[in-house]
Amino acid sequence: MRIRTRVPAVLVAGLLAAVAVHAADGPQAAVHACLLAAGLVAGELLVLRLEDGTGVPLSYAPLIAIAVGFEPDAALVIVCGAQLVAWLLRVDGRSVAQRGLTFVQRLAVGAAAVGAARATWNLLDRRETLAAVLVTIGATIAAAMIVDEIARRAQRLRSATTARGLRAWSALGATGALMALGYRGVDGDGRSGLWSLALFAIPLVAAWYSFERLAAVSRTHRQTLRALSMATELAGFVSDGHGERVAVLCERIAGELGLVPSEIDDLVAAAYLHHLGVVTIDEVMPLDAALPIISGGQAGPVGPGPESVAIVATVTSAMLADIPALAAAGAIVGGQPLPSRRPGDATGEHRLTSQVLKVASDFDDLASGERSGAAFALEALYSSPGYVYDRRVLEALERVVASAD
Amino acid sequence: MSDFPRSLRAYTAGLVAVVAALVAVFGSTRPAPAWAAIAVFGVLLVFSEQRQVELPGGGAMTPGLMVGVAAIVVSGETGALAGPLLVGAAGGLYLPALRSGRRGWIALNGATVALSMLAAAAVEAPLHDAIRESVPWALLxxxxxxLACVSAGALLVTISYWVEERRPVREGFGRLAMTFPQSVPFAVLGVFLGRLYLELGWPVAILFVVPILLARDLFASYLELKAANEATVAMLVHALEAKDRYTAGHxxxxxxxxxxxxxxxxxMPWRQERLRVAALMHDIGKLVVPNHLLNKPGKLTAEEFARVRMHEEVSVRMLSSIDFLAPVAPSASGDHSRYIDDDPRHPIEPFIVAVADAYDAMTSTRSYRKxxxxxxxxxxxxxxxGRQFHPRCVEALIAAIQRRGEVHGAGHEHEVEEFAVAPPDAGLGSAGLGDLATEHGPRGGGR
Known part of the structure; x- marks a missing residue:
């Protein structure tokens, strides 16, 4: 069953359970618990996806309302029950053990939220003022966020404190706070009741939808770039997978150098496309014949190849310059230090990103050649004249290579 | 006011005067508005209007209506109609327009939004108690x-169109049908934001806007990246045409x-979009074919023909590597898009592209045939x-072209390259390989 089917199915099941409890003259709290648990399970199935593919679930928003709006024992029963159902429904291709870890993580976050809500509320003498309720909600959100981050680190997942992760948490926290305020109110009897959960979920679901669209188009864009880079590989101009390897390497080096996301995006596009110009030039020799060959203490590019590299870079840069969305990538390709340029010429807006591209591309060519090996490639790059490769970029590359070993 | 049409000046001045008069009248005859609420919602409305997302099909999306409706509900508590007018007037403050000195447009927009809000407030007034007491009534x-807000806005815009350029009335009201559906969810949220504000005060207004702004920012990033991907595909087409100048525009x-x-x-639109991109990229594999073969006048040798045909396999491989296009990747292969049967398990897109490709190949001058x-x-x-082409696709293309009254082919080509060797007239090869020497291989399949 796809998510689009599972989420409504869960909500309908929760509604039916609530109706059944109501019909059997069950307590109102139990009716609410059925609906809130359904909301929690549905929220588990919808995830605000982060850059690395992991995500923060929408369920953290109703969790805040549950933690603040119920007594701790009742809140924990709702959380445990809902997480158990979510564990069974979360069929996402991961192993049972991985899903088990997620289950434990969610339980820990739930317990922390419930505990923090109760402790803060008691600490504030259960004063029924807006400020006390807001402080309690704030403490609940903070506890959930901290435990989630600890669990991520324990599972060696990427931190959710990236730019996108923090935006996701801000949306979840704000929605959770509204849900708690609407459901509980200041005096423990919110006038909007359960409606507030349904209504305040709308902006959050809109945010989730936007996250999903953005993730899908990001994936398509990257795959389109990779498909274009394959053209140069399938034609035999460069080794298979060169574009992908250079793109990944550029991304990591850029991360080491602290470049901003927009610069990294342009750099990745440039990495995939940096040899594309070769397809418009007839009968160009394979580029591996045009590498900067360094041996026996002799440093610097030799042989006829460098001219080809320069021509391809110039043609590629001109191709990309015609397309506004890729013009920055074109400038990065065109800004690479080339043998035809004098030392010090490679300056300008894209100097550092151009350096990263040059270093990553040459490293990949050297490391995947016959005399292969990262150590050889690094030594060769370090042995080049100072104006060819920026020392900071080489050091960043060295750190990336060391962390991959 | 340099770019503000002279014809609109009197109309705008009139609207502004009406708004000012109404504020004065309501201020003196009705209870005073809640100034703190007006300030909060006014600032939020200005902020929302700065963060419009321009939609690809025209128009813009903004959470401004949500903020405006919340202000109406809050003002409705005391019946202070000056509140919605003042908050609405703030909605015209579009900062880029203010910075570039376009004060005329700011005045016109501010007055239009203010009067639209007043219309909505007039509808809200008799419903206010129900909104406060019952959630289902609030939803309804x-x-x-x-509807009141959007209709009043559409009416005022229609009048301004007519005053400015005598544009037809239907143009202005055409906006109503476009904007009403997207305004309803924002109005629902606005009603609940107003209720919650009355219950809990200003912090909820701030909290409420956070996820909406996040959704807006992400949606804007999505549109931006989508445009970048479009540009990448455009660049691919550009690169292909740079290699093979005789198939320009193909x-x-x-x-x-x-x-x-x-x-x-x-x-459906999403399927049309996928079809469009797959068709644009159907020849992507030509990137690996040497230019001199693509542009060779006359016949190809068997070896050259095999090398040229290699592009189909490469195209399929490259398109298959894009998840979005993988289901229709065979569009790029002459073999896979050859019609065999109408099996509903097979996507029809490859057959569509095959027919479109063959039709364009036949109606364009190529190096091997006029x-x-x-x-x-x-x-x-x-x-x-029924043998090479999918019958439904063939009939659909012919029907579509005939209905549009378009004529393509000999005598109607838009761009014809100068060929070094004039192409021959002969050759009916349907997908364009024309009079390729028969000993070298099968006819058919676009080059």
């Missing part, structure tokens, strides 16, 4: 409030004819329907 009340035309067929077959007439191309497609 959002509909007439949104990819674009194949995409256009494919969409004609998709239209006829009743494709363009055929449209009638000959139609006959050729129909003759091979």
């Amino acid at each position: 009340a959002a509909l007439p409030i949104a 990819a674009g035309r194949v995409a256009q004819y494919s969409q004609y067929i998709g239209d006829e077959l009743g494709f 363009a055929l007439t449209q009638d000959v191309a139609f006959i050729e497609l129909r003759e091979k329907a």
Whole structure:
């Protein structure tokens, strides 16, 4: 069953359970618990996806309302029950053990939220003022966020404190706070009741939808770039997978150098496309014949190849310059230090990103050649004249290579 | 006011005067507005209006209506009609326009939004108690409030269009049908934001806007990245045309004819979009074919022909590597898109692209053959329907072209390259390989 089917199915099941409890003259709290648990399970199935593919679930928003709006024992029963159902429904291709870890993580976050809500509320003498309720909600959100981050680190997942992760948490926290305020109110009897959960979920679901669209188009864009880079590989101009390897390497080096996301995006596009110009030039020799060959203490590019590299870079840069969305990538390709340029010429807006591209591309060519090996490639790059490769970029590359070993 | 039409000046001055008079009248005859609420919602409305997302099909999306409706509900508590007018007037403050000195437009927009809000407030007034007391009634009340706001806005815009350029009334009201559906969810949220504000005060207004702004920012990033991907595909087409100048415009035309067929077959917009991109990229594999082979006048040798045909396999491989296009990747292969049977398990897109590709190949001048007439191309497609081409796709393309009254082919080509060796007239090869020497291989399949 796809998510689009599972989420409504869960909500309908929760509604039916609530109706059944109501019909059997069950307590109102139990009716609410059925609906809130359904909301929690549905929220588990919808995830605000982060850059690395992991995500923060929408369920953290109703969790805040549950933690603040119920007594701790009742809140924990709702959380445990809902997480158990979510564990069974979360069929996402991961192993049972991985899903088990997620289950434990969610339980820990739930317990922390419930505990923090109760402790803060008691600490504030259960004063029924807006400020006390807001402080309690704030403490609940903070506890959930901290435990989630600890669990991520324990599972060696990427931190959710990236730019996108923090935006996701801000949306979840704000929605959770509204849900708690609407459901509980200041005096423990919110006038909007359960409606507030349904209504305040709308902006959050809109945010989730936007996250999903953005993730899908990001994936398509990257795959389109990779498909274009394959053209140069399938034609035999460069080794298979060169574009992908250079793109990944550029991304990591850029991360080491602290470049901003927009610069990294342009750099990745440039990495995939940096040899594309070769397809418009007839009968160009394979580029591996045009590498900067360094041996026996002799440093610097030799042989006829460098001219080809320069021509391809110039043609590629001109191709990309015609397309506004890729013009920055074109400038990065065109800004690479080339043998035809004098030392010090490679300056300008894209100097550092151009350096990263040059270093990553040459490293990949050297490391995947016959005399292969990262150590050889690094030594060769370090042995080049100072104006060819920026020392900071080489050091960043060295750190990336060391962390991959 | 330099770019503000002279014809609109009196109209704008009139609207501003009406708004000012109404504020004065309501201020003296009705209870005073809640100034703190007006300040909060006024600032939020200005902020929201700065963060419009321009939609690809025209128009813009903004959470401004949500903020405005919340202000109406809050003002409705005391019946202070000056509140919605003042908050609405703030909605005209579009900062880039203010910075560039376009004060005329700011005044016009501010007055239009203020009067739209007043109309919505007039509808909200008799419903206010129900909104406060019952959640289901609050949900229902959002509909007439949104309708009043959008209708009043559409009326005022229509009048301004007419005053400015005597533009037809239907143009202004055309906006109503477009904006009303997207305004309803914002109105519903606005009603509940107003209720919650009355219950809990200003912090909820701030909290409420956070996820909406996040959704807006992400949606804007999505549109931006989508445009970047479009640009990447455009660059691919540009690169292909740089290699093979004699097929200039081919990819674009194949995409256009494919969409004609998709239209006829009743494709949903997302499927049309996928079809368009697949058609644009159907020749992507040509990037690996040497230029001199693509541009060779006359016949190809068997070895050259095999090398050229290699592009189909490469195209399929490259398109398959894009998840979005993988299901229709065979569009790029002559073999896979050859019609065999109408198995509903197989996507029809490859057959669509094959027909569109063949039609464009036949109606364009190539290095190996001059363009055929449209009638000959139609006959050729129909003759091979059911064997080489999917019959439904053939009929759909012919019907679409005839309904549009378009004529392609000999005598109607837009761009014809100068060939070093004049192409021969002969050759009916439906997909464009024309009079390729028969000993070298099969006829058919676009080059």
